[in-house]
Amino acid sequence: MPEASFAKLPGVVKTRVGYTGGSRPNPTYESVCAGDGHTEAMRVWFDPAIISYEDLLKQFFREHDPTQKSKCQYKSAVWYHSEAQRTALAAVMKELEGKYRVRLATTVDPAGDWWDAEEYHQKYIEKSMMRRGSAGWW
Known part of the structure; x- marks a missing residue:
């Protein structure tokens, strides 16, 4: 899940890659x-007055195929921080299951311990594009 796609969203304050x-x-x-x-994961800090949690979830699900089972390292996963987030996530997933016609x-899971990934993993795409001399995210 590229940090860059979330970092450019209005209302996203900060992103951080880590393990949980x-x-x-x-x-x-x-x-x-x-x-x-x-699992390798990404934390997203956001201003709910500008972007909703639901919009962040929709971006997350657009970024990958949530119907494909993967190894633990790269699996499709969401860790929620409140009952309101869990409820919103369930609603978004139910909507998507209707679209895909399969269970996601x-x-x-509830959010647990978090460890930041090594610095070379932070803003990885941005750093690799700079090394290649590109001015864009992709």
């Missing part, structure tokens, strides 16, 4: 790749 969902403390990219149970593979 596993039980091992202080995961690293290497441990996640080795299957430690964590996206896992839904």
